[in-house]
Amino acid sequence: MVKFDINTPCHVHFIGIGGSSMSGLARILIEKGFTVTGSDNSEGKETDALKADGCPVYIPQSGDNVTDDIDLAVYTAAIHDDNPELIEIRKRGIPDISRADFLGAISSNYNNSVCVSGTHGKTTTTSLITDICIEAGLDPTVSVGGVIETIGGNMRVGASDTFITEACEYTNSFLSLHPTIAVILNIEADHLDFFGDLENIRYAFRDFAGLLPSDGVLVVNSDIDDYSFFAPDNGARMVTYGTDPSKSDYYADNISFDENGLGTFDLYKNGTFAYTVSLGVPGMHNVSNSLAAIAAAEAAGADADSIIRGLKASSGAGRRLENKGSFNGVRIIDDYAHHPDEIKATLSAVRLMTSKKIWAVFQPHSFSRTNDFLEDFADTLAELADVSVLAEIFNNREVNTYGVSSSQIRDLIEKKGKEAYYFETFEEIADFLKEHCDSGDIVVTMSAGNIYKLAEMLVPEENS
Numbered sequence: 001m002v003k004f005d006i007n008t009p010c011h012v013h014f015i016g017i018g019g020s021s022m023s024g025l026a027r028i029l030i031e032k033g034f035t036v037t038g039s040d041n042s043e044g045k046e047t048d049a050l051k052a053d054g055c056p057v058y059i060p061q062s063g064d065n066v067t068d069d070i071d072l073a074v075y076t077a078a079i080h081d082d083n084p085e086l087i088e089i090r091k092r093g094i095p096d097i098s099r100a101d102f103l104g105a106i107s108s109n110y111n112n113s114v115c116v117s118g119t120h121g122k123t124t125t126t127s128l129i130t131d132i133c134i135e136a137g138l139d140p141t142v143s144v145g146g147v148i149e150t151i152g153g154n155m156r157v158g159a160s161d162t163f164i165t166e167a168c169e170y171t172n173s174f175l176s177l178h179p180t181i182a183v184i185l186n187i188e189a190d191h192l193d194f195f196g197d198l199e200n201i202r203y204a205f206r207d208f209a210g211l212l213p214s215d216g217v218l219v220v221n222s223d224i225d226d227y228s229f230f231a232p233d234n235g236a237r238m239v240t241y242g243t244d245p246s247k248s249d250y251y252a253d254n255i256s257f258d259e260n261g262l263g264t265f266d267l268y269k270n271g272t273f274a275y276t277v278s279l280g281v282p283g284m285h286n287v288s289n290s291l292a293a294i295a296a297a298e299a300a301g302a303d304a305d306s307i308i309r310g311l312k313a314s315s316g317a318g319r320r321l322e323n324k325g326s327f328n329g330v331r332i333i334d335d336y337a338h339h340p341d342e343i344k345a346t347l348s349a350v351r352l353m354t355s356k357k358i359w360a361v362f363q364p365h366s367f368s369r370t371n372d373f374l375e376d377f378a379d380t381l382a383e384l385a386d387v388s389v390l391a392e393i394f395n396n397r398e399v400n401t402y403g404v405s406s407s408q409i410r411d412l413i414e415k416k417g418k419e420a421y422y423f424e425t426f427e428e429i430a431d432f433l434k435e436h437c438d439s440g441d442i443v444v445t446m447s448a449g450n451i452y453k454l455a456e457m458l459v460p461e462e463n464s
Contacts, residue, residue, distance in 0.1 A: 016076035063088035104176030118185025132310030283349025325459035329439025360385035363447035378412035394449025
């Protein structure tokens with residue numbers, strides 16, 4: 001096990017510091033009094049913000065960025081052995097560690113470590129747990145892969161023994177963590193370029209649950225097929241939540257939604273009414289996420305009143321059904337959805353907000369995922385969007401050996417009798433939407449890529 005003392009400052013250098021998780025970890029160390037430097041191959045919001053706050057960030061990556069006073073180098077999964085900076089680090093004998101292992105080493109410093117896993121919903125659920133725990137006075141340290149409005153960023157440094165983080169399954173990163181409370185939200189086929197098939201994904205999540213100590217707690221969605229498969233064999237307690245009261249320790253009843261898609265429901269625990277919850281995040285999928293948050297927060301020590309207040313006040317995370325503004329009476333919502341199930345959850349939530357047209361602007365993320373889910377993307381968009389607009393595939397780690405294109409999704413949607421378009425540039429999409437959308441319509445931009453830039457293009461500065 002990698003050892004790292006969060007209370008003993010030293011000089012840590014981050015290779016790829018512009019990533020959402022890396023920048024958050026860097027800021028945690030800065031708050032703890034560490035000397036932090038970093039590098040990336042291009043500038044972005046996070047590198048600009050770090051530099052503005054006085055953190056040296058070098059663009060691009062180069063062996064010249066390495067200095068002898070560096071005590072530890074942290075690198076992202078995108079950094080390979082031929083990276084010039086990593087080569088120089090190793091040439092000088094400076095210890096190095098992957099981002100996943102470093103996050104795990106940080107988590108080992110806390111006796112109350114809440115790690116949130118799942119194919120979808122990790123960032124939102126982590127934000128809900130964070131807001132509850134802050135409300136409860138638990139003063140957590142937080143590392144999350146998105147911006148939480150209530151903490152003003154993607155990290156928070158607390159003074160307590162509670163740590164809250166996302167647990168990403170890709171490349172088995174979450175197996176480096178040290179959870180005392182582990183959450184499994186859902187398990188679907190994704191990242192098949194690494195896992196190969198759903199069975200391998202399920203085994204990875206079981207290994208994650210197996211990291212819990214004997215006095216730990218597993219919070220698992222009972223709607224997952226054969227959810228008992230993930231029960232730790234060391235006596236760690238398993239708590240369930242879901243839609244079936246017969247299988248769920250926590251479930252919601254009497255669910256209703258307001259005109260903004262915000263849910264209210266009665267919480268039942270072990271078959272008994274506990275209290276009524278009103279959410280600050282929209283959609284049925286967030287009713288489910290809030291049940292997971294409630295169970296995890298209770299295990300971490302939060303009381304009922306704090307849970308009620310925290311969920312009501314929580315607006316979730318950036319790029320999760322985020323209101324970007326409007327143009328000509330057309331509302332713009334941006335979301336991180338990049339999997340068919342996420343698109344379904346997002347568009348279903350938006351449908352609660354309007355009876356007029358929903359324009360789904362989708363930018364597929366990665367060639368392999370687009371190839372794996374070509375038909376599923378088309379089916380979901382055709383079912384739930386009034387009009388679909390496809391942008392070019394966003395890719396930052398693959399070669400298009402599949403010959404796949406966003407235009408294929410458009411063609412499949414059109415074959416189902418629904419309206420769909422494909423454009424090569426954001427400028428073309430923006431011009432098209434401004435010409436064809438009517439007041440009261442909602443435009444939803446969706447991707448794990450950079451489609452948020454289109455959302456920002458559509459909204460006049462005074463309305464953003």
